[in-house]
Amino acid sequence: MKLRSLFYTGAAPLAMSGAALVAALLAAASAQAADHRGGTLHAVAVSSSGTLDPQINYTTQYWQLYQSVYDGLLAFKKTDGTAGTEIVPDLVTTLPVVSDGGKTLTVTLRKGITFANGKELTTADVVASFQRIFKISGPTAGSFYNVLVGADACLKTPDTCTLDGGVVADEATGTITFHLTDADPEFLDKLAIPHAAILPADTPAKDMGNTPIPGTGAYSFTAYDPNKALKLERNPHFKQWSADAQPDGYPDVIDYTFGLTDEAGVTAIENGQADWMYDPPPADRLGELSSKYPKQLHVSPLAAYYYISFNVNMEPFNNEKARLAVNYAIDRNALVKIYGGPQTAAPTCQNLPPNFPGYSAYCPFTKEGSTKYAGANMAKAKELMKESGKAGAEVALLTEDNTMWKNMGGYVQSVLTELGFKVSLKPMSHATEFTYIQNTNNKVQVSLTDWFQDYPAPSDFLNVLFGCSSFHPASDASPNIAGFCDKEVEAKIQNALTVAVTDPVKANTLWADVDKAIVDKAPSAPLFNPKQIDFVSTKVGNYHFQPVFQSMLTQEWVK
Amino acid sequence: MADTAAGLTVSPVVARPALPARGPWATAMAILLQNRAAMSALFVLLCIIAACLAAPLYAHQIAHVDAFQSNVDGEIDIDGTTVAVLEPNTEGLGLGVTPIGPTGRFATYWLGADSQGRDVFARLLYGGRNSLMIAGIATVICLSMGVLVGITAGFFGGLIDTGLSRLLDILWAFPVFLLAISLSVVLIHGVQLGPLSFDSGSLVLPILIISCVYIPYVARPVRAQVLTLKHSDFVLAAIGIGVPSARILWRDILPNVMTTAVVFIPLMMVMNIGLESALSYLSVGVQAPDASWGTIIEDGQGLLYSRPWVALAPGIAIALTVLCLNILGDGVRDAFDPRSQVRPG
Numbered sequence: 001m002k003l004r005s006l007f008y009t010g011a012a013p014l015a016m017s018g019a020a021l022v023a024a025l026l027a028a029a030s031a032q033a034a035d036h037r038g039g040t041l042h043a044v045a046v047s048s049s050g051t052l053d054p055q056i057n058y059t060t061q062y063w064q065l066y067q068s069v070y071d072g073l074l075a076f077k078k079t080d081g082t083a084g085t086e087i088v089p090d091l092v093t094t095l096p097v098v099s100d101g102g103k104t105l106t107v108t109l110r111k112g113i114t115f116a117n118g119k120e121l122t123t124a125d126v127v128a129s130f131q132r133i134f135k136i137s138g139p140t141a142g143s144f145y146n147v148l149v150g151a152d153a154c155l156k157t158p159d160t161c162t163l164d165g166g167v168v169a170d171e172a173t174g175t176i177t178f179h180l181t182d183a184d185p186e187f188l189d190k191l192a193i194p195h196a197a198i199l200p201a202d203t204p205a206k207d208m209g210n211t212p213i214p215g216t217g218a219y220s221f222t223a224y225d226p227n228k229a230l231k232l233e234r235n236p237h238f239k240q241w242s243a244d245a246q247p248d249g250y251p252d253v254i255d256y257t258f259g260l261t262d263e264a265g266v267t268a269i270e271n272g273q274a275d276w277m278y279d280p281p282p283a284d285r286l287g288e289l290s291s292k293y294p295k296q297l298h299v300s301p302l303a304a305y306y307y308i309s310f311n312v313n314m315e316p317f318n319n320e321k322a323r324l325a326v327n328y329a330i331d332r333n334a335l336v337k338i339y340g341g342p343q344t345a346a347p348t349c350q351n352l353p354p355n356f357p358g359y360s361a362y363c364p365f366t367k368e369g370s371t372k373y374a375g376a377n378m379a380k381a382k383e384l385m386k387e388s389g390k391a392g393a394e395v396a397l398l399t400e401d402n403t404m405w406k407n408m409g410g411y412v413q414s415v416l417t418e419l420g421f422k423v424s425l426k427p428m429s430h431a432t433e434f435t436y437i438q439n440t441n442n443k444v445q446v447s448l449t450d451w452f453q454d455y456p457a458p459s460d461f462l463n464v465l466f467g468c469s470s471f472h473p474a475s476d477a478s479p480n481i482a483g484f485c486d487k488e489v490e491a492k493i494q495n496a497l498t499v500a501v502t503d504p505v506k507a508n509t510l511w512a513d514v515d516k517a518i519v520d521k522a523p524s525a526p527l528f529n530p531k532q533i534d535f536v537s538t539k540v541g542n543y544h545f546q547p548v549f550q551s552m553l554t555q556e557w558v559k
Numbered sequence: 560m561a562d563t564a565a566g567l568t569v570s571p572v573v574a575r576p577a578l579p580a581r582g583p584w585a586t587a588m589a590i591l592l593q594n595r596a597a598m599s600a601l602f603v604l605l606c607i608i609a610a611c612l613a614a615p616l617y618a619h620q621i622a623h624v625d626a627f628q629s630n631v632d633g634e635i636d637i638d639g640t641t642v643a644v645l646e647p648n649t650e651g652l653g654l655g656v657t658p659i660g661p662t663g664r665f666a667t668y669w670l671g672a673d674s675q676g677r678d679v680f681a682r683l684l685y686g687g688r689n690s691l692m693i694a695g696i697a698t699v700i701c702l703s704m705g706v707l708v709g710i711t712a713g714f715f716g717g718l719i720d721t722g723l724s725r726l727l728d729i730l731w732a733f734p735v736f737l738l739a740i741s742l743s744v745v746l747i748h749g750v751q752l753g754p755l756s757f758d759s760g761s762l763v764l765p766i767l768i769i770s771c772v773y774i775p776y777v778a779r780p781v782r783a784q785v786l787t788l789k790h791s792d793f794v795l796a797a798i799g800i801g802v803p804s805a806r807i808l809w810r811d812i813l814p815n816v817m818t819t820a821v822v823f824i825p826l827m828m829v830m831n832i833g834l835e836s837a838l839s840y841l842s843v844g845v846q847a848p849d850a851s852w853g854t855i856i857e858d859g860q861g862l863l864y865s866r867p868w869v870a871l872a873p874g875i876a877i878a879l880t881v882l883c884l885n886i887l888g889d890g891v892r893d894a895f896d897p898r899s900q901v902r903p904g
């Protein structure tokens with residue numbers, strides 16, 4: 001409209017020269033980008049993250065890599081900022097056509113896409129991939145994909161899973177139809193995470209461990225030794241079909257080395273021996289990095305939070321007043337300091353991160369009359385503690401065993417001691433702590449932990465961490481660590497889930513209400529929202545931070 | 560006492576000043592007191608012990624700090640200026656928080672703060688108290704058990720010797736640190752011994768673990784010495800005239816073995832301090848918020864780049880204590896081990 005009016009007003013020559021300038025600039029930018037194609041990006045990490053199987057691995061470290069190796073039917077847009085939470089078609093031509101009140105979703109597969117092993121992608125691969133989620137008893141099979149018709153039978157007898165009637169393919173037209181038992185407002189998100197990656201139909205139905213599975217992405221894993229290194233190289237069969245979903249990358253190779261301490265990682269990047277490190281720089285190097293290498297640091301907000309989880313079914317935190325007392329007593333600013341200061345994290349009293357769907361600022365656990373967090377309220381905490389009658393109770397606090405976690409644990413131990421508990425601190429290795437604290441057989445009273453989004457939906461925090469359906473006694477996979485199952489809150493969660501199918505905006509208001517209700521019942525003590533700190537070498541350019549899967553390594557220039 | 564020096568004169572005998580006639584213990588003490596290096600080491604060691612014992616005095620009366628309580632938001636006064644114990648970085652992007660470094664003021668965070676804002680010097684003194692106490696008690700227990708087992712096995716022989724010796728062999732077959740770490744990992748969550756219950760924070764656990772793993776180190780040489788003593792003339796004579804075994808053990812064997820045990824004391828202290836520090840550094844010894852030199856090194860590990868004194872100070876304390884004990888140990892050996900009489904000068 002605006003361009004046309006320029007022509008009509010006789011400004012055509014000006015407009016044409018402007019368009020030519022834009023075209024020239026774009027061409028120059030494209031040429032410049034082409035100049036950066038090639039080279040090797042050297043990444044380092046303290047350790048690897050286990051199996052390479054995308055339908056099993058549940059770690060941020062490898063989900064980040066899977067973005068350029070595997071594709072789902074849908075994907076989160078590969079871009080910065082809030083636009084990165086937008087879902088776009090990946091292996092399919094358009095977003096699903098939804099019918100039957102949200103219970104049926106139909107997509108059409110793109111043509112001409114091949115796996116890294118040269119085989120063409122077909123609808124059979126799609127059906128087999130969804131069956132495989134159940135056959136390998138994937139970690140989210142029962143929580144994310146149980147809404148598919150036929151999922152119940154697959155969960156009972158995984159080996160014979162067919163998802164009959166749940167995932168229906170038409171080879172001739174290339175369409176795939178999903179039939180759900182109930183409308184699920186987050187099903188599109190679930191199709192966009194690595195557990196729903198489409199793999200060759202002949203992929204064995206077992207954890208493939210260190211053996212790479214061919215994907216359709218721009219890169220493929222060519223070597224993996226979890227004790228040493230991992231290597232990604234260009235997928236020779238890749239042709240870009242959607243820059244939003246699966247953009248081609250710049251480096252020819254990504255060499256990922258394991259076993260360097262975070263201190264050594266920082267030094268390697270400073271010396272130009274590495275380009276990027278997965279682990280956050282250690283706290284005692286932040287000041288130096290911040291002062292000497294500010295241009296090589298990238299600080300980005302994360303949809304995540306650190307929190308204390310109380311076991312609401314065990315002494316002494318089966319007492320709500322004792323839990324509230326801890327919430328009032330904890331100085332979140334102190335924990336932010338331990339984490340690395342106010343530029344690296346922000347204190348919070350609630351479960352949803354800021355700028356997240358459903359977020360509405362709420363902080364009752366601070367000084368009287370303050371709406372924002374303004375420090376602990378120890379007087380109120382001690383009053384509640386007295387009312388609880390739990391002073392003198394013995395408490396074992398579990399935390400991870402690296403320096404930062406232990407320092408945070410030490411602080412929380414001090415606060416609990418000041419409230420009158422007899423506290424012992426039990427650090428555990430990162431590899432085991434998260435599953436250990438979930439299992440009720442381990443009788444964990446209180447633990448320090450964190451949660452990062454799987455996908456940008458409030459239920460991924462509120463329902464997953466505090467919903468009754470997420471509490472599985474005697475299981476290592478019970479993300480509702482607190483064992484919190486409150487009828488009133490559960491009703492609100494279910495209502496929000498139902499409303500989200502038809503009215504996402506209204507649902508977000510309901511989720512905010514759920515968040516408040518959970519905060520008031522205090523099954524946890526939310527502490528702070530962290531930020532991601534990426535330290536890169538001087539030769540790295542074109543840094544981008546995708547809000548769901550973090551920095552996009554393959555989009556970085558190293559040449 | 561048996562004349563174990565007889566027949567061992569292979570080198571020129573070092574001439575020693577003539578000493579007035581007195582008992583072997585008094586003689587040894589006199590020799591020890593004349594050893595200037597050993598006495599200097601003992602003096603430094605006693606100073607370290609005294610300083611560590613004065614930890615509560617320093618923390619409460621001089622520095623006015625709680626060495627075990629986090630003080631993340633704490634502030635201190637230096638020359639009229641209020642300074643945060645954990646200082647946020649103000650340069651560049653403003654990332655990071657650095658604990659205050661050594662202030663040079665004895666009464667105010669002399670060695671600076673750790674990551675939780677606690678006074679490092681106060682924790683160093685409390686940590687030394689725990690390290691020395693654990694090492695000291697473990698030494699006493701280990702020596703007592705080692706001497707008991709060694710004498711029993713060596714003197715009674717037969718099945719008792721076979722059983723105890725194989726038990727010691729099995730225990731000694733494991734690398735000491737591996738065994739100690741394994742025991743610590745198993746027992747770290749507390750242990751119930753009959754009516755006695757020790758929770759995870761109890762110092763009794765590292766004491767027991769350290770005591771146990773070094774028993775063979777003491778028992779085996781004691782057993783060997785007892786086997787020699789058992790066939791010495793004075794013991795055979797005592798057996799020949801029908802002296803009861805208990806009396807022989809008490810009057811003839813034990814006094815001869817005690818000199819060996821005394822020589823072991825500084826050596827055992829050195830090894831126990833090292834083992835305790837290692838276990839605590841690995842988080843399986845002294846538990847937070849208690850301190851030991853090992854836990855403080857671990858606390859300082861994350862601050863090596865910006866505040867190296869947090870880790871260096873306990874490291875130096877361990878090195879100095881071990882050095883003193885080694886020098887003292889040499890002096891004790893020279894004084895109490897008769898073979899040192901024939902050592903080349």
